[in-house]
Amino acid sequence: MPDEEMTIEDRQAMELTQNQLASEQAAESAEEEKTAAKPAEGRYINSGEATLLLAFFGSLEIVQWLLDMIPYAGWIINVGIAFFAGFIFFIWLSGKIAKGAPKKWYKAVYYGAAGSALPIIPGYLGAIIYLYMEDHQLLKKIGGKLGETAGKIMEKI
Numbered sequence: 001m002p003d004e005e006m007t008i009e010d011r012q013a014m015e016l017t018q019n020q021l022a023s024e025q026a027a028e029s030a031e032e033e034k035t036a037a038k039p040a041e042g043r044y045i046n047s048g049e050a051t052l053l054l055a056f057f058g059s060l061e062i063v064q065w066l067l068d069m070i071p072y073a074g075w076i077i078n079v080g081i082a083f084f085a086g087f088i089f090f091i092w093l094s095g096k097i098a099k100g101a102p103k104k105w106y107k108a109v110y111y112g113a114a115g116s117a118l119p120i121i122p123g124y125l126g127a128i129i130y131l132y133m134e135d136h137q138l139l140k141k142i143g144g145k146l147g148e149t150a151g152k153i154m155e156k157i
Contacts, residue, residue, distance in 0.1 A: 043135055043136065044096045044099060044100070044101040044135055045096070045131060045132055045135045045136075050128065050132045053092070053128045054125065054128055054129070056088075057085065057089075057122075057124045057125045057128055058122075058125055060081060060085050060124070061116075061122040061124070061125050063081065064081055064082065064116065065120060067081070068119040068120060079117075082113065082116040082117060082123075085124050086109060086112065086113045086116070089109055089112060089124055089127070090109050093106065093108065093109060093131075101135075105131060105134075107157075108127040108128075108130055108131050109127065111123065111126075111127055111130075112124040112126065112127030112128075115127070130154075134154065137151070
C-alpha cells in the first residue's frame with residue numbers, strides 16, 4: 001500500500017513543504033532585488049555607459065571628419081552617418097528619459113545634430129560630454145562658485 005497511493009497526510013505534508021519552499025524563494029528574490037546594484041539617486045548615466053558612448057560617437061566623428069575632406073560624395077555620406085548617429089542617440093536618450101531623466105535632455109539631440117551637420121565640429125560627442133557632466137553635476141563640483149555659475153547658465157539654456 002505505501003507504493004500504490006499516498007495518504008491524505010502525506011499529500012498535505014508535501015503541499016506544505018512546497019509552499020514553504022516557494023515562500024522562501026520569493027523572500028530570497030525580494031532580498032536580492034533590494035540589494036541589487038542601483039545607480040546613485042538622480043543619476044542616469046554610469047561611467048561605463050558614458051565610455052562606450054564616447055568611443056562609439058568618437059569613432060563616428062573621426063569617420064565624419066575624414067569624409068568632410070571629400071567634396072560632395074563625402075558630404076552626402078556624412079549626412080547619412082549623422083542621421084544614423086542621431087537616431088541611435090535619440091533611442092538611447094528616450095530610454096533614459098523613460099527611466100526619469102529630465103526631458104530637457106532632448107535638447108542635447110538637437111544641439112548634437114546641429115553640431116554634427118557642421119564640418120569638423122564633434123556635435124554628438126559634445127552632447128554626450130554635456131549630458132554626463134549634467135548628470136553627475138561635475139560643473140558644480142569642479143569649480144565651486146565658478147562651477148555653480150556655469151551650472152546655472154547651463155540650466156537656463
